[in-house]
Amino acid sequence: MRNTIARTQILDLITNSKTALSHAEIEQLLDGLCNRVTIYRVLDRLIDDKLVHKIINVDGSLKFAACRNCSDHHHDSHIHFSCLNCGSVTCLESVEPVFKIPRKYKVQEVNFTVSGLCPDCT
Amino acid sequence: MRNTIARTQILDLITNSKTALSHAEIEQLLDGLCNRVTIYRVLDRLIDDKLVHKIINVDGSLKFAACRNCSDHHHDSHIHFSCLNCGSVTCLESVEPVFKIPRKYKVQEVNFTVSGLCPDCT
């Protein structure tokens, strides 16, 4: 793993953003600093390295957010809030949902998204 | 809304399937009965008509399942189980998760997916 400009810049953007960023948003923010393809590859790498989460948005689009405490494996059981008005996706770290799955299913990961209006759009 | 062959067949497939179906699976099952584009259009229509749910899978792919009780609006707050081995997606109708979102957020929809191993793959 090398500290390249692209990697550093992309990780900075994601870390400093309040909301999760899409590939397109990252590309726009970088403003030509690096190629679109590089962004794909750096994101994959950051996810492998457990520095960034991949979030599947309610519309199926992808968003990326900084990991909080994923050292050896991603653990992303908090809720993501997706705003239907401005499109922002926010990690609600504090909220852990409670649920029961029939025993015959073996649970490994969890992906919870709630959509509606964020505080800014209410 | 017309009762065309494509519409009838596609709705039948989805209704009779234990698991949610992807566009590709539907296309394969129909085996050339209708065009790929038609499947896209029929699915959109069935969703509009509240006969079919669109489910966003953990990998971002789309799956379609029959609606249970969505008369005027989709209400899809149950958990979807996504098998990481066989790729099947199942609606767990009986399980309603409990969670609390900060008041400043206005909740409209919910999308909960749990992934792991389904009973057949354990």
Place this chain on the structure above:
DNA sequence: GTAACTGCAAAATATTTGCATCCTT
């Protein structure tokens, strides 16, 4: 110096749209 990273072009995929034709009612 070398292996990893990057950019460009092109391939592969997935979805949407325009338009002429067909079919349900």
Place this chain on the structure above:
DNA sequence: AAGGATGCAAATATTTTGCAGTTAC
């Protein structure tokens, strides 16, 4: 008969891959 539904081709959009050149360590 008429308007919605369909098929085909092509346009769009998104992501992946091959390869040559560049860069971090």
